[in-house]
Amino acid sequence: MAVKALDPLRASIGELREALRARRISIRELVDSHLERLGQVNPKINAFTLPDAEGARTAAAALDSELAAGELRSALHGIPITVKDLFATRGQRTAAGSLILRDRVTGHDADVVANLRAAGAVILGKTSMDEFAFSPTGLNAHYGPVRNPWDTSRVTGGSSSGAAAALAAGVGIGALGSDTGGSVRLPAALCGVVGFKPSYDRLSRRGAFPLSWSLDHLGLFGRSVPDVCAIFDCAASAENRLGEPRPPAARELRCGVIEDYCVEVGGEVGARWQEFIRAISAAGVRVTAVAPKKLKLVIAASTAIMFAEAAAVHRQWLATRREDYGEPIRMRLLQGALIPATTYLRALQLRRTIAEEIGALFETLDCLICPTNTSVAEPIESVDAKTGGRMIRNTRLAPLLGIPAISLPIPARGLPVGAQLMGPAGGDAQLLAAAAVVEKIIGPAPAAPL
Amino acid sequence: MITNDRQERTRMLAGAVGLRLDDAELAVLADALCGLIDIIDQACAEFGAEAPEPLARPGLTRWP
Numbered sequence: 001m002a003v004k005a006l007d008p009l010r011a012s013i014g015e016l017r018e019a020l021r022a023r024r025i026s027i028r029e030l031v032d033s034h035l036e037r038l039g040q041v042n043p044k045i046n047a048f049t050l051p052d053a054e055g056a057r058t059a060a061a062a063l064d065s066e067l068a069a070g071e072l073r074s075a076l077h078g079i080p081i082t083v084k085d086l087f088a089t090r091g092q093r094t095a096a097g098s099l100i101l102r103d104r105v106t107g108h109d110a111d112v113v114a115n116l117r118a119a120g121a122v123i124l125g126k127t128s129m130d131e132f133a134f135s136p137t138g139l140n141a142h143y144g145p146v147r148n149p150w151d152t153s154r155v156t157g158g159s160s161s162g163a164a165a166a167l168a169a170g171v172g173i174g175a176l177g178s179d180t181g182g183s184v185r186l187p188a189a190l191c192g193v194v195g196f197k198p199s200y201d202r203l204s205r206r207g208a209f210p211l212s213w214s215l216d217h218l219g220l221f222g223r224s225v226p227d228v229c230a231i232f233d234c235a236a237s238a239e240n241r242l243g244e245p246r247p248p249a250a251r252e253l254r255c256g257v258i259e260d261y262c263v264e265v266g267g268e269v270g271a272r273w274q275e276f277i278r279a280i281s282a283a284g285v286r287v288t289a290v291a292p293k294k295l296k297l298v299i300a301a302s303t304a305i306m307f308a309e310a311a312a313v314h315r316q317w318l319a320t321r322r323e324d325y326g327e328p329i330r331m332r333l334l335q336g337a338l339i340p341a342t343t344y345l346r347a348l349q350l351r352r353t354i355a356e357e358i359g360a361l362f363e364t365l366d367c368l369i370c371p372t373n374t375s376v377a378e379p380i381e382s383v384d385a386k387t388g389g390r391m392i393r394n395t396r397l398a399p400l401l402g403i404p405a406i407s408l409p410i411p412a413r414g415l416p417v418g419a420q421l422m423g424p425a426g427g428d429a430q431l432l433a434a435a436a437v438v439e440k441i442i443g444p445a446p447a448a449p450l
Numbered sequence: 451m452i453t454n455d456r457q458e459r460t461r462m463l464a465g466a467v468g469l470r471l472d473d474a475e476l477a478v479l480a481d482a483l484c485g486l487i488d489i490i491d492q493a494c495a496e497f498g499a500e501a502p503e504p505l506a507r508p509g510l511t512r513w514p
Contacts, residue, residue, distance in 0.1 A: 294497065300489040307486075318469070334475060335483050338463040343487050346494045353497055 008033040009170040010447060012223070013079055013230045016173065020067060020078055027067065027078035031060040031122050034080040034171055038124060041169040041450060045147045047162035049085045050093060051125035056080065059122045066120075075230040077120035082172040084163050085126045086133055087113050088207040096209040097129040097159070099142045099324045100317055110207025112176060112218055112235045119234035124172055127162030131329045133178055133211045134310060135159055136186055136392045137383050141326025145380050148191060149448035150415055154377040157187035157391060160219070164191040167221050168448045174231040175221040180211045181302060182372075182395025184219030185407040189372035189418025192409045192445050196220050196228045198428045200402030202240050203232075212309040215302065215399045224444070225408070225436040232432075245429040250437055251284035254365045255421075259291045261370035261394045272417040273371045276410050276442065283441040290361055290368065294354045295397070299389075301354065302396045304339055304347035311336030328385045355401045362424035367434055370394050372407040372418030394420060404428040406435045409445035416445070456480040 006019050008030050019025050035053050042048050063078045088094050088106035095101045109117065117123070128146045130137060138146045138161035146161035148154040149169040156165045160177030164187035167175050177184045179197040188195025196219055203218040210216055220235065222228035233241045262273060281287050311318070314333050322330060361368065374393055398405035403425045407418035421438065423431030457480040464471045471479070 297493045297497070300486060300493060304486055304490055331475070331478055331482075334469070334471070335479055335486075337467060337469055338460065338479070338483050340463065340487065343490050346490050350490070350493055350497070 009037055010223070011173075013075055013173060013227045016079060017072075017075060017077070021072070027060045027064045027122065028057065030078060031056050031080050031124070034124055037169070038166070038171045041149070041171060044152055044450065045149055045165045045169055046144055047128055047146055047166040047169065047171065048082075048125045049095065049097075049128050049143065049162070052092070052123060056122050056124050059117075063120055063122065073118070073120035074234050075119075076116065076234045078122060079120070079173050080122045080124050081116065081231070082124050082127045082163055082166050082175045083113060084160050084175070084177045085129050086178050086209050087176060089113055089123070089126065092126065094126070094209070096133065097131045097140055097143065100321055101209070106207075108207065111204035111237075113207065115235050115237065116176070116231075121234065127160070127166055127175065129161060129163075130159035130183075131326050132209070132310075132314075133159040133180060133183055134329050134332055135388060136182055137388045138165075138187065139380070139383060141329075147380070148377045149450040150192065150377065152450070153379055154415070155190070155380050155383050156377065157190040157373070159183040160187050160221070163221050164188050164193055164195070167191070167193050167223065169450050170447070173223070174227060176235070177219050177221060178208055178211075179217045179219040179395075180215045180306060180399055182392040182399070184221065185372050185395050185398075185405060185418065185420060186392055188221055188407045189409070189420075190377040190416060192416030192448060194222050194225060194228050194406065194408055195418075196222075196232065196406045196432070197398060197404065198232065199404045199425050200399075202404075202428055203235055204237065210313050212306040214309060215306050217399055217402075225406070225432060225439045228406070229432055229436075242429040242432065245433045247433045247437060248366070249284070250280070250441060251286070253285045253367070253434055253437060255280070255285055255287050255367045255369045256290035256361055256365040257287060258295070258368055258370040259289050260295050264374065265371055266375035268376050268414060269371050269373060269417050272410050272412055273419070275412065276419050279442050280438060285438070285441070288365075290365070292357050292361065294357045297350050297354055298397050298400055299393070301347045301350040302400045304343055305351065305400075307332055307336030308339040308344040308347075309336070311339070351400055354397075358397070358401055358403070359424065362427075366423070367431065368422045370420050372420040376415035376417060398422050401425065404431045406431060408435060408439055408442070411443050411445045454480070456484040459484050
């Protein structure tokens with residue numbers, strides 16, 4: 001039987017594991033191919049703040065030795081990944097996209113980084129991000145914009161901008177990011193890859209620089225749902241792994257389309273979304289419309305909580321280093337610092353009441369669905385703070401409520417559009433199983449042309 | 451220079467927490483900040499009767 005040619009930059013984790021076991025490729029060769037690709041594309045997309053070729057090659061050599069001795073640590077043994085600049089990595093700079101932390105070197109790994117290293121993942125470097133993760137655009141006043149591999153004149157979305165851009169450009173098999181208002185799912189959608197935000201605290205936040213404690217989630221990027229599941233199970237602590245949920249049949253899936261999130265979207269997004277609904281309906285998925293009345297409170301509640309909590313993190317620097325923030329971030333932090341405690345607490349009340357209404361929907365539905373992005377990636381020069389707010393309209397609900405959510409690329413020609421699926425709190429495994437079913441229906445996304 | 455009621459409210463809030471704002475910052479912040487406070491107040495007035503207490507308990511590690 002002919003062996004399928006292996007593309008080390010685009011193969012799945014399962015295909016790479018088999019190739020490594022069969023000695024069709026060494027980990028060093030695999031890592032070198034990704035480092036070479038990094039060197040080719042990074043000048044065009046600005047996805048990395050700190051490539052780490054030396055560290056990656058050292059890790060690859062050690063993991064090759066283990067493999068030669070018959071030891072395979074996990075599904076991620078020898079798999080190249082990238083890490084957002086938000087996460088502490090031992091002995092390296094972790095600037096969180098800021099000028100203020102430009103020279104900060106952390107002496108430890110974030111919990112998720114330590115877990116991924118222990119599982120045998122090879123870290124190719126730290127990826128670019130919006131300053132302190134406090135923007136959804138992929139622009140950064142200090143280090144320049146990250147550019148979309150589908151069209152380098154356009155934004156990637158953020159704040160995990162470099163993570164999504166690198167993966168879409170063929171650098172790394174997966175990526176670690178964070179999501180407070182959509183910072184994994186939006187760039188995943190705009191760059192045409194899968195982005196998953198688990199339930200609140202399902203992945204340890206220790207070692208990730210905070211933006212907003214009660215909204216911050218870690219998240220993952222991959223090229224398919226099975227790849228995301230494999231990375232998740234290596235990033236999570238033992239008690240938080242997914243287990244093996246029974247994949248539902250398509251006709252068993254009950255999806256509620258959030259009507260308010262399907263209006264005021266760009267023409268390309270609307271057309272692609274209709275194609276998506278037709279495809280899953282034709283496959284037997286039961287699709288109904290839902291219109292929760294408290295959805296209109298989401299943006300205000302999320303903004304008040306996020307801005308107030310972020311200002312608490314930055315209170316000292318706002319007094320002493322205000323000029324070292326980029327303009328939009330500085331203004332958001334000042335706004336947060338002036339939000340009265342009563343407004344913050346009332347926003348927490350609103351969050352609870354929204355959670356009750358949305359939670360009730362999951363009594364009869366498996367997933368809530370909507371387009372992830374409201375428009376395709378915008379030209380860089382046209383994006384400002386207001387555009388950014390519109391970009392994440394559909395992604396703020398899930399982190400506000402702590403519920404799991406995933407964005408899948410809808411395959412088609414043209415700039416990428418994502419389909420978002422959300423599940424009930426703690427239902428991560430069931431949501432991923434449902435997403436795998438949907439992914440099989442709609443098929444794999446094409447690779448970026450870069 | 452204070453030019454309207456929202457800027458005056460913003461200036462007073464800044465003074466209350468000891469935060470210095472220049473005129474340009476005040477002009478940019480006033481509408482966004484006061485608008486947000488007003489929206490939250492209106493939302494609570496509309497839904498307040500059924501709003502449960504916020505989740506802000508010590509020891510809470512999982513949401514919701």
